[in-house]
Amino acid sequence: MRLVDSGYSMYIKRNQDGAIIAISQIAAEDVSEFVNDDSSELHLYLQSLKPSQMATLEQSDQAMARVLEDVINLLVDQGTIRFTDLPEAAQTKLLSRRELRGQRQGMNLLDDGDDLKI
Structure with missing residues (x-):
């Protein structure tokens, strides 16, 4: 950024x-x-x-973006919505993030928390 x-x-x-x-x-x-x-x-x-509350809010926003991404993927996987039903801008962003995460997993440097049992 x-x-x-x-x-x-x-x-x-x-x-x-x-x-x-x-x-x-x-x-x-x-x-x-x-x-x-x-x-x-x-x-x-x-x-x-930045005030500490602002930094905490920004971190929370990043985590919520990841949660929203996971919810969208779940809804698409279950057939509740179609990926193509999403606005084109959303499709582009989600595909870009999926590609970036795939590259990051290929590097295997950091854990993205996908294996957490909730």
Whole structure:
């Protein structure tokens, strides 16, 4: 996820320990170090600015998206709905996620929780 549209320049200011303490889209005397807008360090800094409730809500949203995806797959598998009944945009997103998950399972780096007994 990109936090800023590509094409924007991001400049940062660091404290004595080297941690980011300020960002700007405009270079200034004390905010002059350029970083790419997709920098993981920049993402971590921006995440740290979010209230903890917002971060928890975002994590919950991600989990609910996975639950919804699983429910849709179950309904399709049971014949309750047809995949083609879904809007084209939804079909595209679901197919893309299925492909990405297949690639991830091929790497076998992380468990996606599919084997949980609920």
